[in-house]
Amino acid sequence: MVKRPRIGVSGNAKRWSPSWWCTALALRLAGAIPARISVRHSQNIELIDALIVGGGDDINPEYYKGEINNNVKIDIKRDQLEIDWIKKALNKTIPLIGICRGAQLINVVLGGSLFQDIRSLRQHTYNRPGLLPTKQVQVSKGSLLASISNKRHLLVNSLHHQAIRVTGANLKVVGWDLDNITQAIESKEDKVIGLQWHPEYLIYLPSQFAIFRWLVKCTKSCTF
16 A cells, blocks of 8 residues: 655644645645644644645744734734744745745845735736636746646746745745746755745636645655
8 A cells, every 4th residue: 555645734723724624625636645734733844745835824924024004914823833834844944835924924034035015016917815716827847846837837826915025045036026026946966846816716727736646745755
């Protein structure tokens, strides 16, 4: 019997978490076992073959020298938990995907910074929050993401008001929207991808389900 990889999925600790359930479904369909990680759900890194850091609340601005805003909802315990997990994944060089907040947090852990509110920067991009694929993303030729999705242009959803400003160490931008705001990053060295959108809500699209299939395959050979 072929052993299915065990993939950690971090997120909030709520019992009803649509992001967790949709990500878990995507991973099961791709042939993996999802393992939930939150302040209430503990896992052992030694038993995890890959990691997905999910979306959610804004990251504490103190981690990237941003402006402190009392109106912003943050989760300090989750921040620290996921920072620790990202560092463990990077040290262990296991495949890593960041989704929305997760992509931003990977960037911050590696020394990057964020736009705290991109709404005033929008001119050409349809950015009404929603789960449907309404936002255009251009993908860099020759990038890992282009190879995985087999596309240079994607339609994705959008649930964010923050975005990557300056990329962290060993990261490169491989996806942009119509306002040239970063929508995807990759590591120059390791098996790391960050996506500003939520592919777990778009698994009915082959280009989006392919991201989860890649992660599962990458736990074995990292070839696509």
